[in-house]
Structure formats: C-alpha cells, structure tokens
Amino acid sequence: ELKVEQNPLFLSMQEGKNYTIYCNYSTTSDRLYWYRQDPGKSLESLFVLLSNGAVKQEGRLMASLDTKARLSTLHITAAVHDLSATYFCAVGPNTGNQFYFGTGTSLTVIP
Amino acid sequence: DGGITQSPKYLFRKEGQNVTLSCEQNLNHDAMYWYRQDPGQGLRLIYYSQIVNDFQKGDIAEGYSVSREKKESFPLTVTSAQKNPTAFYLCASRRRTDREVGYTFGSGTRLTVV
Numbered sequence: 001e002l003k004v005e006q007n008p009l010f011l012s013m014q015e016g017k018n019y020t021i022y023c024n025y026s027t028t029s030d031r032l033y034w035y036r037q038d039p040g041k042s043l044e045s046l047f048v049l050l051s052n053g054a055v056k057q058e059g060r061l062m063a064s065l066d067t068k069a070r071l072s073t074l075h076i077t078a079a080v081h082d083l084s085a086t087y088f089c090a091v092g093p094n095t096g097n098q099f100y101f102g103t104g105t106s107l108t109v110i111p
Numbered sequence: 112d113g114g115i116t117q118s119p120k121y122l123f124r125k126e127g128q129n130v131t132l133s134c135e136q137n138l139n140h141d142a143m144y145w146y147r148q149d150p151g152q153g154l155r156l157i158y159y160s161q162i163v164n165d166f167q168k169g170d171i172a173e174g175y176s177v178s179r180e181k182k183e184s185f186p187l188t189v190t191s192a193q194k195n196p197t198a199f200y201l202c203a204s205r206r207r208t209d210r211e212v213g214y215t216f217g218s219g220t221r222l223t224v225v
Binding site: 040102104 | 142144146151152153154156159161169201205207211212213214215216217218219221
C-alpha cells in the first residue's frame with residue numbers, strides 16, 4: 001500500500017518568515033499534486049509536478065519534486081496571513097486510477 | 112462553466128437512517144471518487160468508479176454503497192451499518208486518460224448524525 005507522509009502536521013509561523021513543508025511517499029511515482037483547503041471548504045489544486053526535478057512557483061509558494069528521494073517540498077516565502085490553510089500532497093494515479101493523500105499540514109500565519 | 116456539484120451542503124441523519132449524497136459532474140470525466148474527511152485528518156477513499164456501471168471499493172467502503180448508472184452521476188448512500196458517519200464527504204472526478212491533471216473536487220457535504 002502506498003503511504004504518503006507530510007510534516008509538519010501543524011505549522012504556526014510569523015508573517016514574513018520562510019518555511020518548508022515536506023511530503024514523503026513510499027513507492028515510485030513520477031507525479032505529485034499539491035492542494036490547498038480552507039476551513040470548511042473543498043480542495044483547490046495548487047501544483048502538478050510531473051517529472052523528477054520539476055519545480056513550479058505561484059506567488060509565495062514554490063513546489064519541487066525529487067522522485068529518486070520520493071520527496072516533494074512546498075516552500076513558503078515571506079508568509080502572509082492569506083496563506084493560512086491546510087495543504088495536502090497527493091501521489092498517483094496508481095493502476096486503479098487512485099490518488100493517495102498525505103495527512104495534511106495545517107498552516108497558520110500569525111501577524 | 113463545467114464543474115462538480117455536490118448536494119446537499121449540510122445533511123443531518125437520525126440513527127438507523129440511510130441517506131444519499133448527490134454528486135453530479137458536467138466535465139465529461141469518466142472516473143469519479145468519494146472521499147471521507149474527518150476533522151484534522153486527511154482524505155480516505157470510500158468508493159471509486161472508472162466507467163459507467165462499474166465501481167470498486169476503496170479503503171473504508173463498509174457501511175457505504177454507490178451506483179454509477181450515468182457518466183455524470185455518482186451518488187453515495189450512507190447506510191445504517193455505518194456506525195460513525197459524521198464527517199465531511201468530498202466527491203472528485205478526473206479524465207482517466209489525462210495523466211497530467213489531478214482531481215477536480217466538489218464543494219463537499221457535511222453529514223452530522225443527530
């Protein structure tokens with residue numbers, strides 16, 4: 001069974017600081033997805049990483065993928081309050097067309 | 112605009128009742144999925160369907176049932192056998208052949224047992 005682990009689970013950071021969220025997965029995959037979820041809302045797609053070494057950036061968020069290490073990172077630069085949300089990574093699809101989600105990282109940005 | 116519509120947004124169930132959550136998409140996606148999310152936790156797969164009239168159990172299918180009679184629709188029934196159904200339920204879809212795109216999610220249904 002494919003396992004996806006994120007850390008940290010909870011992150012409280014001050015505005016203006018930088019931090020990185022990590023996503024490790026247990027089997028080979030060359031595709032990784034990052035989603036954002038606001039409280040009580042659905043999941044919104046942030047990034048799709050499709051190959052080893054892929055890097056995508058949108059505003060203060062940058063995601064990267066190292067398929068050899070089975071690791072993706074989501075780097076936050078100069079955090080602002082609007083980035084407060086829960087961030088999920090997901091790996092797949094497998095042969096059954098399933099995606100496997102990490103446990104999520106709940107980010108709170110403090111003024 | 113195309114998208115996924117889940118209804119209702121909030122649903123209350125009495126003990127012993129079956130309830131059905133609706134999921135409709137007009138994206139022409141062939142694969143559809145149901146996930147359960149408990150507070151502070153990740154998503155767990157309940158059922159998924161890759162084509163009409165076919166579906167497979169996910170990791171936590173006990174106490175749930177689905178049907179896929181039309182490509183656009185994938186309703187989820189929470190039966191009385193599901194002992195702890197209070198959760199946030201998310202429906203998702205994708206085109207099986209499009210490997211560069213992840214899921215499109217619906218807005219979710221929050222189910223509460225009263």
